Amino acid sequence: xxxxxxxxxxxxxxxxxxxxxxxxxxxxxxxxxxxxxxxxxxxxxxxxxxxxxxxxxxxxxxxxxxxxxxxxxxxxxxxxxxxxxxxxxxxxxxxxxxxxxxxxxxxxxxxxxxxxxxxxxxxxxxxxxxxxxxxxxxxxxxxxxxxxxxxxxxxxxxxxxxxxxxxxxxxxxxxxxxxxxxxxxxxxxxxxxxxxxxxxxxxxxxxxxxxxxxxxxxxxxxxxxxxxxxxxxxxxxxxxxxxxxxxxxxxxxxxxxxxxxxxxxxxxxxxxxxxxxxxxxxxxxxxxxxxxxxxxxxxxxxxxxxxxxxxxxxxxxxxxxxxxxxxxxxxxxxxxxxxxxxxxxxxxxxxxxxxxxxxxxxxxxxxxxxxxxxxxxxxxxxxxxxxx
Numbered sequence: 001x002x003x004x005x006x007x008x009x010x011x012x013x014x015x016x017x018x019x020x021x022x023x024x025x026x027x028x029x030x031x032x033x034x035x036x037x038x039x040x041x042x043x044x045x046x047x048x049x050x051x052x053x054x055x056x057x058x059x060x061x062x063x064x065x066x067x068x069x070x071x072x073x074x075x076x077x078x079x080x081x082x083x084x085x086x087x088x089x090x091x092x093x094x095x096x097x098x099x100x101x102x103x104x105x106x107x108x109x110x111x112x113x114x115x116x117x118x119x120x121x122x123x124x125x126x127x128x129x130x131x132x133x134x135x136x137x138x139x140x141x142x143x144x145x146x147x148x149x150x151x152x153x154x155x156x157x158x159x160x161x162x163x164x165x166x167x168x169x170x171x172x173x174x175x176x177x178x179x180x181x182x183x184x185x186x187x188x189x190x191x192x193x194x195x196x197x198x199x200x201x202x203x204x205x206x207x208x209x210x211x212x213x214x215x216x217x218x219x220x221x222x223x224x225x226x227x228x229x230x231x232x233x234x235x236x237x238x239x240x241x242x243x244x245x246x247x248x249x250x251x252x253x254x255x256x257x258x259x260x261x262x263x264x265x266x267x268x269x270x271x272x273x274x275x276x277x278x279x280x281x282x283x284x285x286x287x288x289x290x291x292x293x294x295x296x297x298x299x300x301x302x303x304x305x306x307x308x309x310x311x312x313x314x315x316x317x318x319x320x321x322x323x324x325x326x327x328x329x330x331x332x333x334x335x336x337x338x339x340x341x342x343x344x345x346x347x348x349x350x351x352x353x354x355x356x357x358x359x360x361x362x363x364x365x366x367x368x369x370x371x372x373x374x375x376x377x378x379x380x381x382x383x384x385x386x387x388x
Contacts, residue, residue, distance in 0.1 A: 009285040015270020023072040023218040032119030034080025037154040044184040047277045062095035114211045116149045122156040148177045148210040156181040157195050178206045200225035221277040227348045233275040238337030241268035246330035276344040287358040
């Protein structure tokens, strides 16, 4: 069987959607007093600005669930904890515990709370006794369910103040995971100085270490502050695809049947795209294919892919006697996957935009990245060797 570029692009799109559909929803409860910057924290952690959407679905009188259609994240948002009034400490604590109990007792792991952020504003300079008692009571419940609480010091414009407050909280010896100072977005002090955002990458690592394995893949994809988490996930996808390719080539594949490798490579590219949480249309996928493999229009893939890559990858192996070995199949798949990861990293880091991928300059940049990844020798004039 042979594949043209349009076929491959369509199948990659289907693969991406399949991956997204398979993501388990990450459920995060966010607590803290009024004005601590919970919305700013949430919106700068994840790919979508989920806190800007409506008022959410009421779960209890005090807690609402905020979720975007098709985006595997649910935020359980509690009103600001106050010393009195409708949302006093005891009422809020009862509401939080009710939600935790009901979600766990419901038996559906996809609805269970996976992590709690308790937010304290660093400029307040205080960890009040009311908050200490609230957290102690909350931790008694969360420990029953192996549910972890992270204290997030929001609005940490001053790292010195954040350090002092962190030490004050740690003196209480609460059974929390960690205290993480965060400035979720750049903050302009005056015309001459802007405090740079920091801490979200650290928060992502702390959270990733305590959430259940079932949602770690989702979290890596939907968070936008730690590219390393995405890269680690993508490397696992490449390793898995390479192992499948090696198995496919365990009985050497006739070169005429090289297209047998393509479904595994399609699934790999779809999985990597989903892991980076990058939205692409079919035209962009086609541009990526033509810029890397060198196939355009109705040019068939399969033999074309393998023939090009074998010529380009040092020590990938040879087509001896008209067959492709398992080792060569794995090497080809790994090289393609690693090159694609390099491109996705460029997009995540802002060095390439999704729109750039379809432009002539973008295609040239993709080709350059791809050739560097495959260690292609340059022509004497310094230009990248064209893929045929």
